[in-house]
Amino acid sequence: MLNRRHIRIKVMQSLYAFNGTESDDLTKDEKFLLQSIDSMYDLYLSILALLTAIHKKSKDYHKKLQNIHLATEDGVENSSNFANNQFLELISGNTLLQQTITKKKLDFWDLDSEYVDILFKLILKSKIYSEYSGNDFNNDKQFVLDIYSEIIAPNDKLYDYFEDKRLTWVDDLPVVNTSLIKIFRKLKLNAPETALLSELYKDMDDKKFATDLLRKTLLNTSSFSEEIAKKTTNWDSERLASLDGVLLKMAICEFQKFPSIPHKVTINEYLEIAKEYSTPKSSLFINGILDKIVKEYQTNNLHPKSGRGLR
Numbered sequence: 532m533l534n535r536r537h538i539r540i541k542v543m544q545s546l547y548a549f550n551g552t553e554s555d556d557l558t559k560d561e562k563f564l565l566q567s568i569d570s571m572y573d574l575y576l577s578i579l580a581l582l583t584a585i586h587k588k589s590k591d592y593h594k595k596l597q598n599i600h601l602a603t604e605d606g607v608e609n610s611s612n613f614a615n616n617q618f619l620e621l622i623s624g625n626t627l628l629q630q631t632i633t634k635k636k637l638d639f640w641d642l643d644s645e646y647v648d649i650l651f652k653l654i655l656k657s658k659i660y661s662e663y664s665g666n667d668f669n670n671d672k673q674f675v676l677d678i679y680s681e682i683i684a685p686n687d688k689l690y691d692y693f694e695d696k697r698l699t700w701v702d703d704l705p706v707v708n709t710s711l712i713k714i715f716r717k718l719k720l721n722a723p724e725t726a727l728l729s730e731l732y733k734d735m736d737d738k739k740f741a742t743d744l745l746r747k748t749l750l751n752t753s754s755f756s757e758e759i760a761k762k763t764t765n766w767d768s769e770r771l772a773s774l775d776g777v778l779l780k781m782a783i784c785e786f787q788k789f790p791s792i793p794h795k796v797t798i799n800e801y802l803e804i805a806k807e808y809s810t811p812k813s814s815l816f817i818n819g820i821l822d823k824i825v826k827e828y829q830t831n832n833l834h835p836k837s838g839r840g841l842r
Contacts, residue, residue: 532575532710532729533568536800538741539781540702541567543804545745546777557746564745571703572731574693577637578711579622579727581683582675583629584640584647585654586619592651612665613654617720618672627724646692653682668720676715684708740789748784755780762820774809775817782821786828790837794825 545564593614596607622628632638640647654660659677664670683689684704693700714729732738748755759779778801785797798821805813828834 532706532731533571533733533737534706535737535740536803537571537703537706538568538737539744539800540804540808542741542744542748543774543777543781543808544699544702546748546781547774557749560745560749561742564741567699568731568741570697570699571707573635573637574697574700574703575707575710575729576628576632576635577639577693577696578707579628580632580638581640581647581650582619582679583623583632583638584644585651586614586616586623588647588651589613589616589619592655609660609663612663612671612674613660616665616671616674617668618675618715618718621718621720621722622727625724625727628727631728643692646689649688650683650686653686654678657682672715672718676712679715680712743788744781744784747788748781751784751788752780755783758783758824759820762823775805775813778805778809778813778817779820782817783824786824787834790835793836798822798825 541564544567545560548563549560589610593607593610596610629638657678659674659681663674665674690701690704693704710729714727718726756776759776782797782801785792786794789797798818801821802814802818805817
């Protein structure tokens with residue numbers, strides 16, 4: 532679920548939160564980072580809990596329609612398709628998933644049911660719902676993919692709700708949404724219950740990368756600051772004290788302490804992060820500084836990269 536760029540963003544946020552100060556005891560910083568990363572998995576589970584709540588709402592709605600004498604046949608049929616959606620049944624009936632959601636206390640949609648109501652009404656009014664024909668797992672899956680991509684994920688009120696719930700979830704949403712869509716597309720009717728309990732890290736190397744990047748940046752922040760200062764004599768010191776300074780230190784850390792990561796990859800990653808999180812001119816500033824540093828390293832054969840094509 533977690534990609535390297537998002538790991539870098541999480542490390543950046545942790546360093547910025549603690550002002551990038553050097554310390555012999557990095558336990559607090561590392562704990563903050565790992566909790567921030569773990570929080571993304573909570574968002575993932577919360578969205579699956581939301582889909583469970585919407586599915587329950589569809590069942591209640593179908594029962595209500597069945598008891599209304601003037602309900603149209605098409606209306607009852609559509610509500611039946613929604614209530615009996617096999618893909619949603621796979622989520623709602625996943626015992627392991629539901630136990631995990633309950634254990635982590637993420638089944639809060641009963642308390643915040645207005646958001647379930649808002650989304651459910653939007654689904655009922657949509658063309659996706661009016662044209663939906665069930666009785667087939669692939670049709671049911673496509674219906675869920677469509678309502679999630681076009682109605683649930685882009686909803687501004689839900690976005691604001693997640694931002695209020697946990698501030699870091701706003702940054703996590705794009706990654707979680709992409710992961711959910713990928714998992715949904717691969718999910719089969721006979722999939723084991725664990726198929727929905729995606730691993731947060733692709734492998735343990737990614738988790739190690741997160742903690743190493745944090746630790747090595749903090750432990751060397753003074754030397755990295757000195758190196759940046761030599762290349763920025765004409766720049767406002769306030770810029771270096773801002774997020775730009777944090778991103779530059781992280782990039783230099785990768786240049787010096789992560790020999791398997793190509794210079795080009797590091798530069799591109801931090802330029803993209805700067806465009807999203809810092810000022811309009813930040814990417815130009817960061818690119819200019821990092822380009823000078825890389826040229827100096829290559830000219831003097833400092834901190835060479837290992838492996839084919841990694842210079």
